[in-house]
Amino acid sequence: MDSKFTIPKFQLPGFLASLVGKLPQWPHSLALVAGLNAALKMNLLPVDELAALEDKLFRVRVLDTGGEASYTYRNGLFRPVFTPTREPDLAFAANLSAYLQLLARQEDPDTLFFNRELEITGDTELGLIVKNMLDAVEWPKFPGRLPLIHH
């Protein structure tokens, strides 16, 4: 990734969250799951850590867009959960810019957590497994092929 390109910290205007909150939530669920499955197909995710994710329910909430995606991992695939019937095992909440900074490896999750820009609730150990699993991924050099951004 070009180190000269940096993602600034920003917050989208409040009205956007109330607007997006009224839209169906499935598009970002599908996008997220497609990205994770692409990483799986490329054998980028370690088998040992994946086993700890089996049947766990994850929720990713984007505070300033009002978007929210839930998904699970079962039988070797990430799958969207459109109408979760229980509390997630692990939940992330942050503004869009924080997620983009994390995906681009521009900021460290601990930094965002210390500065209260990233909220992690639920099973803390599961959160650590997910964080360390994503940290250990050797993304392909060509940024256009980043599976989590390009879907």
Added chain:
Amino acid sequence: MSALPDLICPAGSLPALKAAVDNGADAVYLGFKNDTNARNFAGLNFDQKNMAEGIRYAHAKGCEVLLAINTFPQAGRVGDWQKAVDAAVDLGVDAIILADVGLLDYAARRHPQQRLHLSVQGSATSYEAINFAQREFNVRRAVLPRVLTLAQVEHVIKNTTVEIEVFGFGSLCVMNEGRCWLSSYACGESPNTVGACSPAKYVKWDKKPGAMETRLNGILIDRFGDDEPAGYPTLCKGRFEVQGETYYALEEPTSLNVVSILPEIIKIGVKAIKVEGRQRSPAYVTQVTRTLRAALDSLAAGSERFHVKPAWQAELAKVSEGSQATLGAYNRPWR
């Protein structure tokens, strides 16, 4: 003018190792994916295949690899730690960082050619302790616990031929390294025994209206208002009620940052400066390595015109725990 000290950077994963190497580390330190090292966190660290690749990558770019086997062998399982030492030698690491006296003895006898460093977990704060480790186990370098003043570090250096490594940046704890049992008090597990302080399975972050509560095995550690910076969920960084007042009774969440005293550290003959944070992500390793490399390189021609750039301090403050930094024990007036 003394030579520049080596910059020793943390690697919890292959991408973090590459980030350290690419941004100017002279050496990286890492650990196996098990309880033989004090950052035994789920999903972190290296299996043998990743480590072999990491060593190849680092060596190809002239960067040393130091392997931490810095926990204490547990009863009935001493063989696991000895096997880790053997594996490290087979992999061709430049040095093994050890804390346990029995393991130092094993490594020195079984692998007399292997370079050994005394870990900070070994808790050697005096030159007598360090010279003992040199005499008995041929230890070549000692990492000092973060409890000494700069004058005390200088005193140690003047009285030993063992190379001295000090911490230069990273989260601070109560710094009773190798002897701290606070985590075991709360959850029955500590770095010395399982390789992790306040293991994640005991940690709960609870979002409440206007605040976030942290619990460690059910014990309320802290309550952060929405605008307050957070810290790691360890007992030493908790806010507790003591004689009617609630405050950070042991220490505030903070990070050590020695950039402002780099000229003095170089002058007294410190051989290596270590960055804490194998549990942090590649982004942190990139930011801290790059910044300290720039600060050290600016001293290559002498310290007369050294000035601390605000951009360095801003970058380091951003990644600090508690968003604040301190010189720690290095400049405390009392001893």
